[in-house]
Every structure is written in structure tokens, then in C-alpha cells.
Amino acid sequence: MNEETESLFKDLKSSNVERQMEAALALAFLLERALWPERYDSTHQLVLPEELLRLRLEDSAALENALARTCNALKMPTISLGAKITLSTVLGRTGRATCVKAILELLESECESLTDEAASGLILSIVPSISFTYPRDLLRSSIDEHHTVTVLEKLADRRSERLNDPLTRLQSCISKLSKPEE
Amino acid sequence: MRRGFASPLGRLGASLLAVLLSVLMALPAQALTSRNPIPSAVRVTDETACTGVFEVVAQPCTGLFCAANPIDRSDPSGHDGTGTLGGTLVVGGGMSILAGLQLPAISGAQVWAMAKIGVTAIAIAATLRGDRSTNNTMNVMRLQLQEGTQWHYWSVGIERPANPGVTRKDVQLSLTAMWTALQLLSNLDWENDNNWDKFDTFGRWEKQLGSAVIRMSIWVGTHGPTDGSYRTVHQEYADPTDETTPRIDLENVRGVNLSR
Numbered sequence: 001m002n003e004e005t006e007s008l009f010k011d012l013k014s015s016n017v018e019r020q021m022e023a024a025l026a027l028a029f030l031l032e033r034a035l036w037p038e039r040y041d042s043t044h045q046l047v048l049p050e051e052l053l054r055l056r057l058e059d060s061a062a063l064e065n066a067l068a069r070t071c072n073a074l075k076m077p078t079i080s081l082g083a084k085i086t087l088s089t090v091l092g093r094t095g096r097a098t099c100v101k102a103i104l105e106l107l108e109s110e111c112e113s114l115t116d117e118a119a120s121g122l123i124l125s126i127v128p129s130i131s132f133t134y135p136r137d138l139l140r141s142s143i144d145e146h147h148t149v150t151v152l153e154k155l156a157d158r159r160s161e162r163l164n165d166p167l168t169r170l171q172s173c174i175s176k177l178s179k180p181e182e
Numbered sequence: 183m184r185r186g187f188a189s190p191l192g193r194l195g196a197s198l199l200a201v202l203l204s205v206l207m208a209l210p211a212q213a214l215t216s217r218n219p220i221p222s223a224v225r226v227t228d229e230t231a232c233t234g235v236f237e238v239v240a241q242p243c244t245g246l247f248c249a250a251n252p253i254d255r256s257d258p259s260g261h262d263g264t265g266t267l268g269g270t271l272v273v274g275g276g277m278s279i280l281a282g283l284q285l286p287a288i289s290g291a292q293v294w295a296m297a298k299i300g301v302t303a304i305a306i307a308a309t310l311r312g313d314r315s316t317n318n319t320m321n322v323m324r325l326q327l328q329e330g331t332q333w334h335y336w337s338v339g340i341e342r343p344a345n346p347g348v349t350r351k352d353v354q355l356s357l358t359a360m361w362t363a364l365q366l367l368s369n370l371d372w373e374n375d376n377n378w379d380k381f382d383t384f385g386r387w388e389k390q391l392g393s394a395v396i397r398m399s400i401w402v403g404t405h406g407p408t409d410g411s412y413r414t415v416h417q418e419y420a421d422p423t424d425e426t427t428p429r430i431d432l433e434n435v436r437g438v439n440l441s442r
Contacts, residue, residue: 025412025436036334043324043339047435082411089413089433095331121413128417129331131426162405173425 001062004055005030012073017080024083026052027070028090034063035094067094071102081110085121092125095132101142108146111154116162119155123166130173143174321347321437323408323415325356327364327391329428336360339435348439353402353432360430361395387428390420397422398430406440415440 008030011023029044034057044053057063070091074084084106091099107114107122114122133139143149149171156167320341327336340356342348398418408415415434420427 021411028412036332039334039337041337041339043322043337043435046320046322046339046341082409086412093331115409117409118411118413121411121415124414124417127425128328128429128431132331169425 001065002055002058004051005057005062005066009069009073012083013076013078015078017082020080020083021086024086027066028086030055030057031063031066031070031090034066035090067091067096067099071099074102074106081113081118085118085125088122088125093129095129095134097133097135097138097142100126100130100133100139101146104142104146104148107148108151111151114155116158116160120162120166123152123163123170127166127169127173130170130177136177140177143177149174319344321439322435323348323353323439324431324433324435325353325360326431326433327360327428328431330426333428335428336364342439344437346441347407347437349442350402350406350440353440354399357395357399357402357430361392364391387420391428391430394418394420394422394430398432402432402440406442408434408439410434410436410438412436 005027008023008027011019012027014020014023026048029048030052032039032041033044057066070087073079073087074091088103088106092103103122103126107119111119130139152167152171152174155163156171321344322342323340325336325338325340326334328334338356338360340348340352342352395418398416401416401418405416412435413433414431416432417429419425419429
């Protein structure tokens, strides 16, 4: 992995939360550009400084490595929840069960401490892609392993207007997932 | 094969129209009809001349038409609206950028006439650009139209200074721009490649997407503020009961937004 990307991962572990957040956002956009290289997105131009706009992950091996390290970052206690949610926003869209598993684990471990807004963000990072996430077996086993159904029920008990729609959607998606595929 | 704006020609069209609409929205009305200088509110990055990359620097939202319904300008909430104009897009101090044109009937020639104005505006604006606005003191949100994990039809960033951050009206205006651009694209004939009706899924969802735009606008008008991290704030699906259908995503990218 190139030096600049290594530097972002280093900043992600910084004791300065603001630096963590900026590194997480840059990493999220770097991954986005590597995952969907054909997309043009003016937001990247708004957010990333010149040196990071030029930055690319060299090849598919570098991408896989960056995704694995990003998933691992969601487990690190020294990284702020805000930075983790930032990273989850891109991980959830990858269509990779390994990435969704990391988010489900975060949702389980932080269930009590998540604000409604944060919980909503985590859930919405999964909802649109869960029907397109593979391998299905790993996705289903991750939902079981991280007690996602129970976690969602706990969140539903908050009776939060902010959470109601995202929760209902994810519960519906999981319900569809458990049915045999046609 | 299913096509989307993510195809090369589609990207070109989306880029061009995004530039056009953004420039038009940032201009005073007279800039569209005369050779008056364009205010430095419009900045363009170095790549602009080639790729259509643009940045619109924040302007006060005073006078903007920011009704809850960005489709036909009706305003079910009864706030902020200036009346229904029957398919005419109004943005920026009552300026009508498509005055007199019923959107479904707009011709390719009319679109190109607008595009020429836009290109001229961009060229002038490029000479007035200041420093890049990219820095970590600006708040940013992003509005996207996507489908599943692969189809990506539209994306635009909304940038504002940290105080007040991106406002609800900013997002509603961006929804208007997105919808109008999609409508314009649907009437363009990019070598028969990107006509709306040729998207076997997209054309099918046109009406539903219009409803989704309205729902998103109403949601934005009643929610906030966000917290500071990058996350999806809200999604509206073409079919509200099916998460595999095209959707509008509103994301908080940086800073606290939707405070007002």
C-alpha cells in the first residue's frame, strides 16, 4: 500500500478526534473511488485536498487490503464512533458480506451507546445493499452471530421517530433474506 | 443491457447539466440575458474547462423559492412558496430558468440554447475564480440518485460555511436542480443513448421518483440537525416498499447541517 494511504490509516488511530474524522472521510472517499472508478463525483473535489484527489489504490490487492483494514478499524476501541460510522457508510455499500459483518458487529457492540441519529446512519448504510450482498451464507450467519434481530428489537423499543423507518426497512430486508431464494 | 447515467455519455450529460444548472442557480437573472459579469460567487476548479467540474460557493438563501414540493412548485406546507407555476422551474430570487417552457415539451434546440448560455457563463466564471474552496472548514452534504450497489445516476455535493452549514432550503433547491436535470436529460437525445425512456428501469420509475423527490423535500423540511460525521441521513425509494428500486440518498459528509 502506498505511503499516503498508510498515512491515512495512521491518522485514523490518532488521539485527535478531528484528525480521525478527516482521515476516516478521506479513506471512505478513497475506497469509493477505488470501488466505483467509473463514477464521476463532484463531492470528492469539494472535500479532498489536491494530494488526496490524486491518490489511488494501486490495484485490487491494495483495495482488498484497505477494505480488510477498514473493517478491522471498526473493532478498535481507540477510534471514535463518528469515524467508525463514516467508514461504515462506504463499507455497507460494497455488497461484500465481510464488510456488512463488521457493521453488524459494531451495531451490536455499540447498540446502547448509539444516539438515534448515529444508529440510523449505521442502519441506512446497510439497507440499500443488503439484497445485493454476497456470499449470502456469510451474511445470514453474521446476522445470527451478532444477534442483529435482537439488536434491532432493542432499538425499536426506543420508539424513536428518527429510527422507525430505517429499522422497519432493515427488519423487512432481513425477513426477506431468511426466505428461500427463488 | 440496462443503461444509466453512469455510462460515459450519461456522465457527460449529467456533468454538463449539473454545471449548467448550478451556474444558472448562482447567477442573477440578468446574467442570463446579458453579458453582465458573473459574480465571483461561482468558482470553477482547474479541471472545469475539460470535465465540467464545478464548485458553487455558498450564497445566502434569501429570496430562494424553497417550497416543500420541488416538482411543480406547489407547497403543501404552506411555507415559503410563491405559488404554483405549472411545470416551470423557479430558482434564485424568483428567476425562472425555464420560463415559459413546459418541461415535458422542451426541445433539444431549447436545451442546447440553454447549454450555450451555461458554457459561456462557465467560461466567464473560470476567469473570476478564486482559491479552491476545498478545505476542512466547509460543511458538505451530498445528494445522490442510485440503485442497488452499482447504479449511480446522479450525485452533487452541497457546500456551505460551518455557520449555518447546509440548510434545509439548500437541499430542497438541490433536489429541484436534480429533478430538472433529469427531466432535461430525458429530453436530450445523446445519440439515442441516454433518453430517459430508454432506461428500462429508470423510465419506468419516472413518476415514482417524482413522488420520492417530494417526500425527500418534505422530510428535509422537518428534520435536523445532523451530527458531524459522514453518514446517510435519509433515503427515499421510488417504491417505498422495495429497497431494490432506485433511491434518493441524502448524506451528511462533513459538519453539522440542516440546523435550519
